[in-house]
Amino acid sequence: MTPAHPxxxxxxxVERADLGVSFLVRAIEACGGQGAATFYSRFYCPxxxxxxxxxETTGYIIPTxxxxxxxxxxxxxxxxxxxxxxxxxxxxxxxxxLPGGHVAHxxxxxxxxxxxxxxxxxxxxxxxxxRDEKYLNSAIQAAQWLAGxxxxxxxxxxxxxxxxxxxxxxxxxxxxxxLEVWARTRxxxxxxxxxxxxxxxxxxxxPSGGFTGWMFETGKAGYxxxxxxxxxxxxxxxxxLGEAGKPFExxxxxxxxxxxxxxxxxxxxxxxxxxxxxxxxxxxxxTGNCQIALNWMIIYERTGDARFLSAAFKxxxxxxxxxxVRPLDPNLRGAIAGSSPIWGRxxxxxxxxxxxxxxxxxCLMAHRLLGNxxxxxxxxSPSPAVTQPVFxxxx
Amino acid sequence: MRVAVTCGYATSLHAIxxxxxxxxxxxxxxxxxxxxxxxxxxxxxxxxxLGWRGFRRKLVNRLFPQRAQSLPAGSDETTPMLExxxxxxxxxxxxxxxxxxxxxxxxVVGSLNDASAICAIRQxxxxxxxxxxxxxxxxxxxxAPPRGVLNTHGGPLPQFRGMNAxxxxxxxxxxxxxxxxxxxxxxxxxxxxxxxxxxxxxxxxGIAYGRGVCAxxxxxxxxxxxxxxxxxxxxxxxxRPDDGRTFPVMAPPLLEVLERWIAEERTPTLSPAEFHFxxxxxxx
Numbered sequence: 001m002t003p004a005h006p007x008x009x010x011x012x013x014v015e016r017a018d019l020g021v022s023f024l025v026r027a028i029e030a031c032g033g034q035g036a037a038t039f040y041s042r043f044y045c046p047x048x049x050x051x052x053x054x055x056e057t058t059g060y061i062i063p064t065x066x067x068x069x070x071x072x073x074x075x076x077x078x079x080x081x082x083x084x085x086x087x088x089x090x091x092x093x094x095x096x097x098l099p100g101g102h103v104a105h106x107x108x109x110x111x112x113x114x115x116x117x118x119x120x121x122x123x124x125x126x127x128x129x130x131r132d133e134k135y136l137n138s139a140i141q142a143a144q145w146l147a148g149x150x151x152x153x154x155x156x157x158x159x160x161x162x163x164x165x166x167x168x169x170x171x172x173x174x175x176x177x178x179l180e181v182w183a184r185t186r187x188x189x190x191x192x193x194x195x196x197x198x199x200x201x202x203x204x205x206x207p208s209g210g211f212t213g214w215m216f217e218t219g220k221a222g223y224x225x226x227x228x229x230x231x232x233x234x235x236x237x238x239x240x241l242g243e244a245g246k247p248f249e250x251x252x253x254x255x256x257x258x259x260x261x262x263x264x265x266x267x268x269x270x271x272x273x274x275x276x277x278x279x280x281x282x283x284x285x286x287t288g289n290c291q292i293a294l295n296w297m298i299i300y301e302r303t304g305d306a307r308f309l310s311a312a313f314k315x316x317x318x319x320x321x322x323x324x325v326r327p328l329d330p331n332l333r334g335a336i337a338g339s340s341p342i343w344g345r346x347x348x349x350x351x352x353x354x355x356x357x358x359x360x361x362x363c364l365m366a367h368r369l370l371g372n373x374x375x376x377x378x379x380x381s382p383s384p385a386v387t388q389p390v391f392x393x394x395x
Numbered sequence: 396m397r398v399a400v401t402c403g404y405a406t407s408l409h410a411i412x413x414x415x416x417x418x419x420x421x422x423x424x425x426x427x428x429x430x431x432x433x434x435x436x437x438x439x440x441x442x443x444x445l446g447w448r449g450f451r452r453k454l455v456n457r458l459f460p461q462r463a464q465s466l467p468a469g470s471d472e473t474t475p476m477l478e479x480x481x482x483x484x485x486x487x488x489x490x491x492x493x494x495x496x497x498x499x500x501x502x503v504v505g506s507l508n509d510a511s512a513i514c515a516i517r518q519x520x521x522x523x524x525x526x527x528x529x530x531x532x533x534x535x536x537x538x539a540p541p542r543g544v545l546n547t548h549g550g551p552l553p554q555f556r557g558m559n560a561x562x563x564x565x566x567x568x569x570x571x572x573x574x575x576x577x578x579x580x581x582x583x584x585x586x587x588x589x590x591x592x593x594x595x596x597x598x599x600x601g602i603a604y605g606r607g608v609c610a611x612x613x614x615x616x617x618x619x620x621x622x623x624x625x626x627x628x629x630x631x632x633x634x635r636p637d638d639g640r641t642f643p644v645m646a647p648p649l650l651e652v653l654e655r656w657i658a659e660e661r662t663p664t665l666s667p668a669e670f671h672f673x674x675x676x677x678x679x
Binding site: 005007008009010264266267268304305306307309310311313314317366370373374377378 | 442443563565566567568640642643644645646647648649651652655656661663673
């Protein structure tokens with residue numbers, strides 16, 4: 001649904017999303033089409049620039065490529081996305097788990113809860129796109145493994161973690177892919193496990209609206225990247241659960257609204273937030289900006305509260321101004337750094353593949369919402385919109 | 396009535412108009428509290444809010460308003476106010492000149508909440524302060540004038556509080572209006588005195604022009620409100636926090652959408668009284 005006369009900002013979104021996709025394509029080509037390179041950095045990889053492929057983010061890049069392929073009418077991107085899903089299939093362990101970390105010299109790493117969840121998103125999107133059962137079967141196996149790994153006493157996963165934080169609240173973003181599988185299979189054991197974890201994490205919400213455990217390292221502030229993971233997990237799970245998901249949606253709204261107010265007062269998002277929402281402002285986590293913008297846009301779609309849309313555009317504009325458009329190094333065209341300034345704490349001196357991934361998602365969603373506004377006219381007091389998963393081609 | 400006017404910078408056309416119009420209406424403008432433009436706290440606030448580019452633009456506009464005034468009529472925010480000044484025979488173009496011409500004392504302060512500002516209000520025996528800009532007010536400031544602080548908000552209250560209220564009202568399909576209210580600590584939550592419609596047509600010449608017309612109407616509403624307060628016929632109406640929302644500065648992409656709607660003459664149809672935000676789980 002492209003409006004006849006897009007606004008200048010919509011035109012900018014399309015141009016920049018295209019640049020972002022070009023970076024993602026180069027990241028995949030740099031690994032011979034087998035996964036997307038984790039990041040580009042002449043500091044960490046002086047010779048090649050590209051680091052090894054990263055299955056986790058390759059997983060969630062798949063829905064982005066599929067959505068962009070539909071948006072821009074570029075079927076070759078859909079084929080590229082499906083090839084990434086094929087690569088993920090080759091990485092699956094017999095018990096259904098998927099590996100953590102990157103894959104160097106073809107050697108995969110031990111199973112990881114979080115990364116398995118993210119790859120499920122890619123497998124499900126590939127299954128929806130191709131109607132080929134092998135992807136869904138793989139996703140089911142992975143989700144069943146996740147369901148079986150939930151610690152009954154703790155109400156969350158306590159093994160196969162990535163960081164020093166033993167009970168991460170960003171595991172909500174593992175529940176979401178599990179529920180995507182449940183929505184397609186109605187396997188209640190998967191739903192029960194996911195809801196159990198969501199309930200546990202909801203109990204970790206602080207009076208500020210923030211959550212404990214949203215950081216990689218215990219005691220430190222959580223990057224907006226992981227903060228947004230927590231929110232997205234709740235929001236998407238709530239969508240899939242319907243009425244039963246309302247408490248999770250409420251928890252996400254509370255936190256997202258508190259972040260929005262802080263951003264409006266301060267003029268921009270911090271790079272990281274403590275549980276009490278004290279921000280670390282000397283740098284900004286650019287991928288986190290895109291992800292939080294996505295969350296705010298989802299909330300706008302569900303509530304009609306345009307303050308969230310306005311905040312999302314501001315957060316996104318901040319990233320647009322920092323995307324590499326005409327770099328000296330052609331590999332950096334369309335890239336988005338981990339942090340701004342680039343020596344910021346999140347992925348210092350690196351250009352990760354997931355920054356353009358979330359950037360493209362945010363650009364496409366912003367473009368669609370602006371198109372809807374232009375068509376519908378003054379928004380009045382809109383009724384809650386029918387929400388779709390962001391990765392499902394909606395045009 | 397003995398009144399004081401606040402203002403945010405030396406060339407505020409809004410404050411200049413306010414000072415003159417109150418004097419023309421027979422009020423004694425005893426004091427004008429002007430906030431210094433180049434204060435460290437203010438610079439930091441605007442830098443955070445607007446970024447470097449926006450800050451530079453704002454600074455240039457404030458320091459060299461004649462640039463804006465040389466633009467063709469109808470092209471920006473200041474035109475309607477310049478027309479208004481001409482209509483009322485107001486020749487002053489800065490606060491000092493306005494104060495001199497009405498015999499008001501001008502005090503330059505770092506912040507309106509400074510002890511010197513509050514002290515000046517008490518010493519000059521000001522009964523009412525009319526807010527013409529200058530930042531968020533402390534309780535001590537609000538308590539200083541016996542009849543309180545009057546402000547006219549650029550949007551319909553209680554629905555649209557905060558920034559760009561006129562634009563937000565248009566965005567939600569509500570006809571723009573402004574509201575005179577007594578200032579309290581909570582933003583735009585004070586008791587309202589009356590509401591005055593702003594013709595929708597003024598926005599058809601663009602958002603900037605619409606804003607300018609609103610600024611002009613704000614002055615007239617302030618003058619009318621002071622008259623009501625003086626007569627003792629003001630009937631303050633309390634607001635409930637749940638009756639509206641506090642809005643931030645509208646993001647430029649939404650302003651683009653608004654411009655498009657205005658160009659397509661998709662005019663708002665609802666009056667402020669008819670509009671209520673549908674209860675969302677956010678308000679719960």
